[in-house]
Amino acid sequence: MNDRPSPSPHPGAASAPQPTATDAVAPPVTHYENFPVASLLCPPHLRQPIAAIYGFARTADDIADEGDALPAARLADLAAYLADLRAIAQGQAPSPRWASVFLPLQGVLRSHQLPMPLLEDLLSAFAQDVEKTRDGEGYADRDELLDYCRRSANPVGRLLLHLYGVHDAQALRQSDAICTALQLINFWQDLSVDIPRGRHYLPRADCATYGACQSELLALQSTRENARLIADCAHWARTMMQSGAPLVHRLPGRAGWELRLVVQGGLRILDKVDALKGGSLHTRPKLRGWDWCVMLGRALLM
Known part of the structure; x- marks a missing residue:
């Protein structure tokens, strides 16, 4: 993966600042749920970490079951998603596709030492869901x-x-x-x-x-x-x-x-x-x- 910024369009022009895990902010929770997520009841210092975890899980779930993609494409996307997860756990940059998900999560991984097996388990389950649906099982x-x-x-x-x-x-x-x-x-x-x-x-x-x-x-x-x-x-x-x-x-x-x-x-x-x-x-x-x-x-x- 090439993590270097693109060349400036004009010689001597400043490159656009690249987002980092330090300043990345998880998007607000907008999906309907049966319960509050990172609400005002949540301790303020944990709202962003919880929103980052929720965004990771919600995006993976949507990859698995939203839209009209074929099962093979869903499984390939989940595999790429897992690769991005493992990349940020190693301190590397995620792919641009899900940067809005993984940059906030990378900051939480660093600051709170989240257990990686729990995050990987979620992706394992979503992939199983795709396979079960594909096979009518x-x-x-x-x-x-x-x-x-x-x-x-x-x-x-x-x-x-x-x-x-x-x-x-x-x-x-x-x-x-x-x-x-x-x-x-x-x-x-x-x-x-x-x-x-x-x-x-x-x-x-x-x-x-x-x-x-x-x-x-x-x-x-x-x-x-x-x-x-x-x-x-x-x-x-x-x-x-x-x-x-x-x-x-x-x-x-x-x-x-x-x-x-x-x-x-x-x-x-x-x-x-x-x-x-x-x-x-x-x-x-x-x-x-x-x-x-x-x-x-x-x-x-x-």
Whole structure:
């Protein structure tokens, strides 16, 4: 990679200043989420590091599943993305393509000594998602789906705990439970979007347990069997979220309050999934203004 600036168009003209990791700023969070990200509740000194991590994960996720690119192109882009990640970890400049993502992240890698395996796990999961979709393959059982969540979601929580200076085993387990629950909740929220795109997260073993017909699921039909299947999957996610919720009392100050809203955001989506009684196969539940009031009230009672 040639990292030297381009020659000036006129002899003696000054070269345009090149952005560096030191002064790079992560773009603001604009993507819809079920919970606050780097909000005003977040400790001010951690907003930029969290925004940089979020930008890295969100961009990789979009490479994997947004737009009309073919699977081979998505996998090639994720491989290039991984190469940029490894380059900045070695102190090298990233490629121009994702400089707005990697320059802020490089600064955070330096200042906070982020664990690289967690960042690489995210990319491993996104590549797996592309391959599963390409092959029309879902997940055999909950254990296989949990392994995906271990790499696609749990690293984000562990990275945040690293920023907060929380490293004990119990906190890590609770963080993993919250993050896995959030990933599962996103699956059950997005059934009406994912299934038509060939992305299947309802485990085959669970489908068999409830007698859910594959053709009816693919047709997004709300049958009694499908409703029972989705209700049980939502209960699984709720139980997992509740097991991790005590972590909110471990994080100091405003960080703990932001996590309360993260937990309540996930639980509120599950309320909406349950209320649809299987209808999330054709209707995507989404948080509205009133829901944030409900979440805030529940967060105060945690």
